[in-house]
Amino acid sequence: VSVATEDIPVRMPSYECQRITALKHHNHRFTTALELLEEHAGYQGGGQRADSRARGFRRASCTLKSLSHPLTSIEQAGKLPNIGPHSLAVIKDILEDGYSQEVQDICDGDFYNTMQLFTGIFGIGCSTARKWYEKGFRTLDDIRNDSTITLRKDQKIGLELYQDLNTPVTLAEANIIQELVKAEVQRLQPGATVVLTGGFRRGKTEGHDVDLLISHPTEGKETGLLSAVLARLRRKNLLAYESTTANTYDPSTVTKKEYTLDHFERCFSIFKFDKSWISSKPTSQSPPGVVKPGTSNPDLPHQGDRVSLGTAGGSDGESTAEKAWVGRRVDLIIAPASQYAYALVGWTGSKYFNRSARLYAEREMNMKLTSHVLYDPVKNQYLSASSEEDVFRHLQLPYREPTERNC
Numbered sequence: 001v002s003v004a005t006e007d008i009p010v011r012m013p014s015y016e017c018q019r020i021t022a023l024k025h026h027n028h029r030f031t032t033a034l035e036l037l038e039e040h041a042g043y044q045g046g047g048q049r050a051d052s053r054a055r056g057f058r059r060a061s062c063t064l065k066s067l068s069h070p071l072t073s074i075e076q077a078g079k080l081p082n083i084g085p086h087s088l089a090v091i092k093d094i095l096e097d098g099y100s101q102e103v104q105d106i107c108d109g110d111f112y113n114t115m116q117l118f119t120g121i122f123g124i125g126c127s128t129a130r131k132w133y134e135k136g137f138r139t140l141d142d143i144r145n146d147s148t149i150t151l152r153k154d155q156k157i158g159l160e161l162y163q164d165l166n167t168p169v170t171l172a173e174a175n176i177i178q179e180l181v182k183a184e185v186q187r188l189q190p191g192a193t194v195v196l197t198g199g200f201r202r203g204k205t206e207g208h209d210v211d212l213l214i215s216h217p218t219e220g221k222e223t224g225l226l227s228a229v230l231a232r233l234r235r236k237n238l239l240a241y242e243s244t245t246a247n248t249y250d251p252s253t254v255t256k257k258e259y260t261l262d263h264f265e266r267c268f269s270i271f272k273f274d275k276s277w278i279s280s281k282p283t284s285q286s287p288p289g290v291v292k293p294g295t296s297n298p299d300l301p302h303q304g305d306r307v308s309l310g311t312a313g314g315s316d317g318e319s320t321a322e323k324a325w326v327g328r329r330v331d332l333i334i335a336p337a338s339q340y341a342y343a344l345v346g347w348t349g350s351k352y353f354n355r356s357a358r359l360y361a362e363r364e365m366n367m368k369l370t371s372h373v374l375y376d377p378v379k380n381q382y383l384s385a386s387s388e389e390d391v392f393r394h395l396q397l398p399y400r401e402p403t404e405r406n407c
């Protein structure tokens, strides 16, 4: 007897962290649309309301990603968890017409496209991007050429390296950067570990940055490591930008504060990734140093422009139009051994997996989960974990591989 997939009863737990969510799934035609709506809702002003609207689309999308077969009926969608009325209407349109007019209109609109362009600038968030949109700015040159705009150092570099930073980082590049940092770290502190986390650890082959979690099996030996590593990288002229934040972790605040961000010592940086480190394309091109006629893409650095990064960037010798490196965003995070397992879960993500795990911990387990620790307020106990498996066990969740946390 053959049973149509829509007749199979679906039992799906409502927390994303209770489910398996792989990168590849059966419902991309819905999830692409829903995540565009999420992005668009996030661009809107209005603080928490906009955020929760955005999250609604994301949760619906996550549900469809966890579904073991293609969705074929609106009735079944209606029985799945976390799909609100707006998402349901969009799903219905796609089922019936093959597309959603609402999504199409957003895609075709000035607002969405301009917001995407401006928030793609490193250092620019939604509110600045929206302000610029409302003033009538539409292109990067509008921003570059307006004398009334003053940009922070990170935002200036974001504009200068716009093209670089909006070209996805490949896994091959991420591995090279990880090896490079590991070599420096281990020179300074033998036995120290450098792990590629973030999207790459979840199996993605491209990402917007490289997330490296640095630790040492002996608690305390990670102290001072970040600034020493940065000094070495700086001396080798490998950094175009760096911004370090000190460790502000205080275990006693775990119960009080809303822990969405963590408190590890970290550096948000831009590496100068030497183009010669990788040969992604066979080079039938001009030899190094020869400038080829530029393209007409207005968002490419202007032909003849010198990519000068002032104090943050290249040495004075670098005055050629085409630089020898590509800017790559790298996050370096330092975790002490005792917090490492929680840091690894936290920095592996996805963001929505973490979010659901925290909600689950709070509502179902009456515990507080952070990237530092799991705290049981009833027993007044910090639960120690030496592996990711320990973290899942403490939460009474079935273990999920990083590749299964792609919600």
Ligand code: GTP
Binding pocket: 197, 198, 199, 200, 204, 206, 207, 208, 209, 210, 211, 260, 261, 262, 346, 347, 348, 349, 350, 351, 352, 354, 371
């Ligand atoms: P791409 O970089 O776009 O490929 O995706 P990603 O999943 O790697 O995203 P991102 O680099 O932004 O973040 C990596 C992981 O670190 C995600 O799970 C984030 O939730 C997490 N993360 C980012 N910033 C912070 C932070 O300040 N604190 C904590 N605890 N986690 C963070």
Ligand code: MN
Binding pocket: 198, 199, 207, 208, 209, 210, 211
């Ligand atoms: Mn990342």
Ligand code: MN
Binding pocket: 198, 209, 210, 211, 331
């Ligand atoms: Mn990151």
